[in-house]
Amino acid sequence: MTDLGRRTAVHAAAVLFDMDGTLVDSTVVVERTWRSFADRHGLDVARILAVSHGRRTEETVAAFAPAGVDVRAEARRLIAQEVADTEGIVAVAGAARLLALLPAGAWALVTSAGRSLAEARMAAAGLPVPPVVVSADDVTAGKPSPEGYLTAAQRLGVAPHRAVVFEDAEAGLLAARACGARTVVVGRCAAPVTSGLDRVADLRQVRVEPTPGGGLRLTYPT
Template sequence: MPLVLTAQTLLFDMDGTLVDSTAAVERTWSRFAGRHGLDLAVILASAHGQRTAETVAAHAPPGTDVAAETAWLVAQDVADTGGTVAVPGAARLLAELPPDRWAVVTSAGRELAERRMAAAGLPLPEVLISADDVLEGKPSPEGFLAAAERLGADPARAVVFEDAELGLLAARAAGCFPVVVGAHDGPAAQGRPRVADYTGVTCVSSPQDGLRLVLPAPAPVPALG
């Protein structure tokens, strides 16, 4: 049986959730690792879901100008969207949603988010909360709370689609209902509903019920709140 959820709004992470930018991300961090003699695998293991500046600060050698290195990396990302594609089913699902009922909450900067969404052929939402719009990145709930507020929604009635540990923790801290996208199996993903992608995921909107979301592959669901 499919899993049916009702929600007031849907909040989406971007990289790995709506957009598969793996190839571009790995190319950029490979350049960074090469510049500083760092282990690319170690960087990639911690970078997902985190703002670029935070990853640079965590891995750059002592004495590195973190702000300048971050600006260089962001410029690399913005210039290189090769191989960026939409997660299967994402374009169809977004087309089913009323424009004022969904948002993107991403650890990417606004310019990069706009470039990657365009490269993947996905529409920009009316509400986009980027790394440029928050004081604290994920796992802080700030981004999800800001998106819900901008949409006039109750965070407790927001379903969040996330693929990374930090994002799932942020969604939970915001009081939202997280759904895991993809194969991430960290602690925050345990017991959560999960979809491989959006193939078979449907959403119908009505004035009475809000959004009626149907997931094709249910998993045990904790109580809302």
């Protein structure tokens, strides 16, 4: 890392992105989905939304569903609802520009959404899907487990400590830190895990350029 006045420069072999809240703003859909779940079962939607971000749907359902509810069936219902509902989904500011600057083999998507949902939301936001996607379908343990980020680094052929992760949610930030990657907070997450981490308001602030030997140089304000 090199301090450039008000900007920081980071040299990396790859960039790993969370999806919801980092590349894609799906807030309105997420709120609609969990509100329907809460209404069906007489639950407090605010409590659900407080912990659902960054976690796999089935894990959130399991945490809140009343006794007797088929967790897997309920999760499948919610996921199908989300895949079909893309109204209001937009790209996070700067995401399209940043992804266009990255070589295809130098970045990956690591999301708590399943593959079909990830593809639907990236398409709705007008963003490309990279060759390497690690979704909820590809891991045995979701975020905050580092499994997804470790898997993405392995598939890209880079050591985790040579990757930079952009994340916006507590569960994802815990996962990114645990995998050993340099971690950058996108947005306003104020959980204890953000202590000491770099932060950007959105992706408009991030610049990237290739370096000799195939690496990347990222800069952003700190």
